[in-house]
Amino acid sequence: MTSERYLCNLSAKALAKAVEELNEPEDNEKRLAVIDDLKASFNANHPDLKLIDESDAFLLRFLRARKFDSVRALDTLVKYHQRREIWPEAMDLIQLQETCLKPLLDNEIIAVLDKKAKDGSTVVVFYPGKEDTPLPNSVILILLTLEQLLQNEEFQIFGLTVIEDFTYFGTNMMKYMGPSLARKALGLMQNCMPVRFKSFNVVNQPTLFSVLWGIASPFMKEKMKQRFRVHGTDFLNLHEVVDPTALPVIYAGSGKPLDYMAWKEQLFGEDTAL
Numbered sequence: 001m002t003s004e005r006y007l008c009n010l011s012a013k014a015l016a017k018a019v020e021e022l023n024e025p026e027d028n029e030k031r032l033a034v035i036d037d038l039k040a041s042f043n044a045n046h047p048d049l050k051l052i053d054e055s056d057a058f059l060l061r062f063l064r065a066r067k068f069d070s071v072r073a074l075d076t077l078v079k080y081h082q083r084r085e086i087w088p089e090a091m092d093l094i095q096l097q098e099t100c101l102k103p104l105l106d107n108e109i110i111a112v113l114d115k116k117a118k119d120g121s122t123v124v125v126f127y128p129g130k131e132d133t134p135l136p137n138s139v140i141l142i143l144l145t146l147e148q149l150l151q152n153e154e155f156q157i158f159g160l161t162v163i164e165d166f167t168y169f170g171t172n173m174m175k176y177m178g179p180s181l182a183r184k185a186l187g188l189m190q191n192c193m194p195v196r197f198k199s200f201n202v203v204n205q206p207t208l209f210s211v212l213w214g215i216a217s218p219f220m221k222e223k224m225k226q227r228f229r230v231h232g233t234d235f236l237n238l239h240e241v242v243d244p245t246a247l248p249v250i251y252a253g254s255g256k257p258l259d260y261m262a263w264k265e266q267l268f269g270e271d272t273a274l
Contacts, residue, residue: 005032005056006028006031006032006035006055006056006057006060007028008028008031009153010153010154010157011154014153014154014157014158017120017157017158018064018157021067022064022067022068022157023067023068023069024063024064024068025068031060032056034063034068034070035056035059035060035063037070038059038062038063038070038073038074038077039051039054039059041070041074042074042077042078045074046078046081049078049081049082051081052081059077060156061150061156061194062074062076062077062080062194064156064157064194064196065156065193065194065195065196066194073194076191076192076193076194077194079191079192080192080193080194082192083188083192086184086187086188086192087136087139087184087185087187087188089136090136090139090140090184090188091140101137101140101141101144102264102268104137104138104141105141105260105261105263105264105267105268106264107130108127108130108258108260109126109127109130109138109141109260110124110125110126110127110141110142110145110260110263111124111125111258111259111260111262111263112124112125112145112149112262112263112266113125113242113246113247113255113258114246114256114259115243115245115246115255116158116246117161117198117199117241117242117243117246118240118241118242118243119158119159119161119198119199120154120158121158121159121160121161121196121198121199122149122152122155122158122159122160122161123161123162123163123242123246124145124149124160124161124162124163125163125165125258126138126142126162126163126164126165127164127165127166127167127168128164128165128166128168128169128173129166129168129169129170129173130167130168139185139188139189142189143188143193144267145263145267146160146193146195148266148267149195150194150195156194156196157196158196158198159195159196159197159198160195160196160197160198161198161199161200161201161241161242162197162199162200162201163201163203163238163242163251164200164201164202164203165203165204166202166203166204166205166206166209167204169205169206169208169209169212170206174208174211174212177212177215178215179215179218179219182215182216182218182219183219186216186219186220186224187219190220190221190224197224197227198227199227199229199241200224200227200228200229201229201231201238201241201242202228202229202230202231203231203232203233203235203238203251204232204233205230205232209230229241235247235251235252235253236252238251238252239252239253
């Protein structure tokens with residue numbers, strides 16, 4: 001049975017951004033032709049791999065993430081299917097969601113703001129090191145969050161802003177860190193996920209953050225390095241990225257408190273697979 005073809009239902013604002021910034025064809029027939037070319041290239045050049053999802057909507061994510069550069073989109077699509085080769089131990093945790101991942105959300109480790117950043121991107125707040133969380137578990141929880149967010153087309157277009165709050169990151173977490181883990185984690189995020197990372201904002205970082213940066217930065221692409229901002233407790237600088245009306249009081253904002261349980265319900269309310 002042939003699945004229904006993609007039909008654009010984007011808002012006028014999102015479509016204009018996709019056309020102007022992502023080189024997305026406004027004409028749907030042209031858009032579908034590019035999707036078909038991507039699928040054909042994948043099947044022809046990688047017969048050892050099988051598309052986990054042949055729908056237009058799935059393939060469109062990769063084209064948008066790479067500004068409709070078919071070569072780069074194909075590279076990301078292939079690496080998405082090869083994620084287990086990068087970090088098999090972490091990917092195995094997906095099968096243990098009930099025992100390994102759901103409890104992390106009870107510890108209030110990740111939340112999504114109900115308002116957007118100033119550039120329209122979705123804002124995710126993440127607490128690395130809270131409850132002495134092993135790095136693979138945290139990475140998979142982030143991947144599951146990204147998969148959920150990617151179901152929204154406007155997220156695909158406007159992208160992601162991250163606030164990493166290091167309040168709970170202490171020397172105990174350094175036992176999980178090392179060049180090998182940093183390479184694997186950043187490899188998954190940068191090379192395999194069809195996400196437009198717009199901004200990374202580090203707040204409340206301890207002195208040892210410089211050590212962590214020294215471990216991770218060699219594995220970051222230059223564009224990602226340029227999008228990192230380290231704010232400490234200077235939330236006025238954070239307000240340049242996210243309006244204070246969207247931020248909770250803990251970040252000198254006037255918005256709603258972080259709703260961790262709302263995101264847990266959205267993330268695990270239905271079966272999620274990678």
